[in-house]
Amino acid sequence: MAVILPCYNEEAAIARTVADFRAALPTATIYVYDNNSSDRTAAVADAAGAIVRRERMQGKGHVVRRMFADVDADIYVMADGDETYDAGAAPELVQKLIDEQLDMVVGARRTEVDAAYRSGHKLGNKVLTGILAKLFGRSFNDILSGYRVFSRRFVKSFPVLSQGFEIETEISVHALELKMPVAEIVTDYGARPEGSTSKLSTYRDGWRILNTMMTLFRMERPVLFFGVIAALLTAISIILAVPLAITYAETGLVPRMPTAILCTGLVILATLSFFAGLILDTVVRGRRELRRLAYLTFPAPGE
Missing domain, CATH: 3.90.550.10 (Spore Coat Polysaccharide Biosynthesis Protein SpsA; Chain A)
Structure with a gap:
């Protein structure tokens, strides 16, 4: 001891x-x-x-x-x-x-x-x-x-x-x-x-x-961490896109093109963030398994 x-x-x-x-x-x-x-x-x-x-x-x-x-x-x-x-x-x-x-x-x-x-x-x-x-x-x-x-x-x-x-x-x-x-x-x-x-x-x-x-x-729960970021970006994109969709439905025009481009970019970033979380989750699982294997190489206290 x-x-x-x-x-x-x-x-x-x-x-x-x-x-x-x-x-x-x-x-x-x-x-x-x-x-x-x-x-x-x-x-x-x-x-x-x-x-x-x-x-x-x-x-x-x-x-x-x-x-x-x-x-x-x-x-x-x-x-x-x-x-x-x-x-x-x-x-x-x-x-x-x-x-x-x-x-x-x-x-x-x-x-x-x-x-x-x-x-x-x-x-x-x-x-x-x-x-x-x-x-x-x-x-x-x-x-x-x-x-x-x-x-x-x-x-x-x-x-x-x-x-x-x-x-x-x-x-x-x-x-x-x-x-x-x-x-x-x-x-x-x-x-x-x-x-x-x-x-x-x-x-x-x-x-x-x-x-x-x-x-x-972020390191241990990447799906949740990057998933929250993806959800926020998607929500902002939807909020900005709703007026554009209404105007397009009424007139057939998209008067605010920069906003439309911004919405598209936000959705792309949200998608990238979500898949980054999925990829990193695989890496984290591998690291956690290695730590668990290192942990299992030693006996429990008192044994």
Whole structure:
């Protein structure tokens, strides 16, 4: 079992985070992935007994890609190295993964401390979770939680594409699209210790997460994505063409030729969009099958 802790400038918290997870999971190997910190985070983590590795490309997505590629374990526990997640809940998360042979258990955050979970982050999480549910049919209660337990087959079948904090969204979509067995457990979420600051920007990162959702929706559901575009173009064309058709029926003339040409062009674009969706759907199915085959090469947790 491996506990993997991505961190950046968490000198104030990393030693206690390592100690807490070692106490909660004494048989696990603790890895700290330092994401180009400018303070003593790496040295403090090393002194605390963690295996310290570095990822020079800035961004949590880059760190997770490196962690998942480099670390070999049967079960992975991922949490931020800022002491906000309850390490004491880790055994329960791991046991649920094993008992129910799940591929991911999410630690949904619960807090009574306003400073721990800002109102803007709460609202953004709720909105983004709702959008994900609308786009992909189902979702989690906390898609942005960084506290997760994974099976080996999840980690080794997950082609990480994200660069920053949108990684949690990509993880959630990967689980949903491959229809993996997953679960959530509510866990406590605490305030950061003095000297530690949040790296998440409510608006900038919120926009990046929303953009990632739309990109993944286009990639994973191309028929629906391009079908909606085709329907909109067709509707606009029909609205513009109705007056022309009425005038033609009454006079036998087409007085607004540019509008007629525009309607024809919109219908052509709608047709191209629809067939682009059909073609891309075939590609997506092939990619999904490859990911599923990679997933099936590994045994279920506990076997």
